[in-house]
Amino acid sequence: MEIGIVGLPLSGKTTLFNLLTRSHAETGFGGGKKKVNLGLSRVPDLRVDRLAEIWHPKKTTYATIQYVDVAGVEKGSGKEGLAGEMLTSLKNTDTLLVVVRAFENEQVPHPEGSIDPLRDLEILQGEFLLSDLIIVEARLQRLSKQLKGKGERALELEQAVLRRCQAHLEDEQPLRLLELDGDEARTIRGFQFLTRKPLVIAVNVGEDDLDRAGGIVTAIEARWGSPSVTTLSLSATIEQEISELSSEDAAAFLADLGIDSSATDRILRSSYRLLGLISYFTMGEDECRAWTVPAGATAPQAAGVIHSDLERGFIRAEVVHYDDFVAAGSQAACRDKGLLRLEGKEYRVQDGDILNIRFNV
Ligand SMILES: Nc1nc2c(ncn2[C@@H]2O[C@H](COP(=O)(O)OP(=O)(O)OP(=O)(O)O)[C@@H](O)[C@H]2O)c(=O)[nH]1
Ligand SMILES: [Mg+2]
Known part of the structure; x- marks a missing residue:
């Protein structure tokens, strides 16, 4: 499974990426502009641990997730569509992890000048809608040339579905809310539209504002709630500090803050649920291993x-x-x-x- 980390500039994407993948990519100004960070994270699973205790296998293998951390999406960048590089990086992702800034930090200016998670989500979605629309229109134009006079069924179906996508996007609706049957969904799968991907929205709250997180999550759910969107809150910097502690200290610290499981676990669980993924296992003296498949x-x-x-x-x-x-x-x-x-x-x-x-x- 591959998860793309997206958001406006300086929202804490790379901080979260480092937490999730235990990496040390450059954060802060300019850190995200230049390059795409790729990292693997193993999916913790107590069941695999238990199987390994029973078998003492030569090898224990957990499921893994690839995280892709891209540059911040700048407002207005979508006029010609998002940068090609960003689209290429996000193409194969199964879910988008949207990092929305809710932390105050005077050292880190917000590109819009103030903290407003709902506004930021609208900006981001606006860019994604436009990016999808540009792809739809380019393809429709080519199809209308290809189809001149010829009645090719597959292409006609594609044209019909894309026209529906076009109308939907022009109506400012993300494609994940467009109902398609199995054939129709397959027809457009190759385009990997950004607004069709399920979302995990992570509200990145400041260390002093943990108690405000609930209200923000509720407001986001009221606006964005759908079966393919999950919202959660976290504090990337606190969790980053905690992740450097021993696991016992970490558990105690989390409990102290009233956080019942780590951001990493919650993001993974939400992603599995959104994508309808389940785990099965293989076991033996050689290897105990988790595998991920669609339910x-x-x-x-x-x-x-x-x-x-x-x-x-x-x-x-x-x-x-x-x-x-x-x-x-x-x-x-x-x-x-x-x-x-x-x-x-x-x-x-x-x-x-x-x-x-x-x-x-
Ligand atoms: N106080 C505070 N600062 C944070 C938090 N999360 C991130 N920051 C700071 O915000 C700055 C930007 O963080 P990054 O993780 O690089 O943000 P980004 O979204 O990857 O930025 P770009 O890739 O440049 O768009 C860094 O200086 C972080 O230390 C937070 O929860 N609290
Ligand atoms: Mg970054």
Whole structure:
């Protein structure tokens, strides 16, 4: 999974990126202008830890997420569309993590001169709407030439869907709110429109304003709430400091501040939920590992995440749920209790399933 970190200039994107990926990219003035930061973060999962305690495998592997931290989006940059470089960097992202500034810091000027999270979100969305619209219009123009006189069904469908997108965008509505059927959605998937991506909105509050965060989140939810948007608040600088503590001190410090889980965990959980992703596991003496698949994936599709051969040659999967496995304590105990099931090609993998895939190529 790939998450793009976006926002207005100096909203705290790179600070959050460093926190999420434990990196040390340059923050502050100009830090974000020049380059795109890429970083991997592992998805903490207590279930993987527990499996590793049981098996003592040679290797323990967590799911990973790639974060892409781009330059601040400047107001008015969308006249010719966002910079090509930014679009290229964000193209393959599955979700956008929008960092909205709510912290006061006299050393760091706000590009609009004042702190106003709702206004900033409108500015950002305005640029994204325009960027999508420019892409839609360019494609529609080319399609109308290509289609002259010819009746090609696929192109006609594309044209019809893009016209709907155009009307929607002109109406200042993000494409994530446009209802499309499966075929229509597939037709435009390749364009990777920014306003179609799910959003995790992170309100970056100052260290002295943690108690104001709730009100801001509520106001944002009232304006932006939808099934594909989640809003949360965090303080990037506090969490950055906490992340440098030992895990016990960190937990105590978070509890002190009334924060029940770290920003990293909350962002990951929100992203999984928005994208409808689940985790399944494989285990053994060699490796215990988490894999990420869309909810509803069949057993062969889930196997395909490991290797395409496993999907192609899928025969069946031996399945036990993590909770059952841990309660039973070992594979042998699961077998004795009849907890291991054999599932076929139609089986839909559940979050927390442990799979042993039988295949033949
Ligand atoms: N007081 C305070 N300062 C912060 C907070 N988050 C970020 N800053 C400061 O704001 C400045 C900008 O932070 P960055 O993380 O570089 O912001 P950015 O959004 O990546 O900036 P660009 O990439 O240039 O658009 C830095 O000097 C940070 O130390 C915060 O929560 N509180
Ligand atoms: Mg930056």
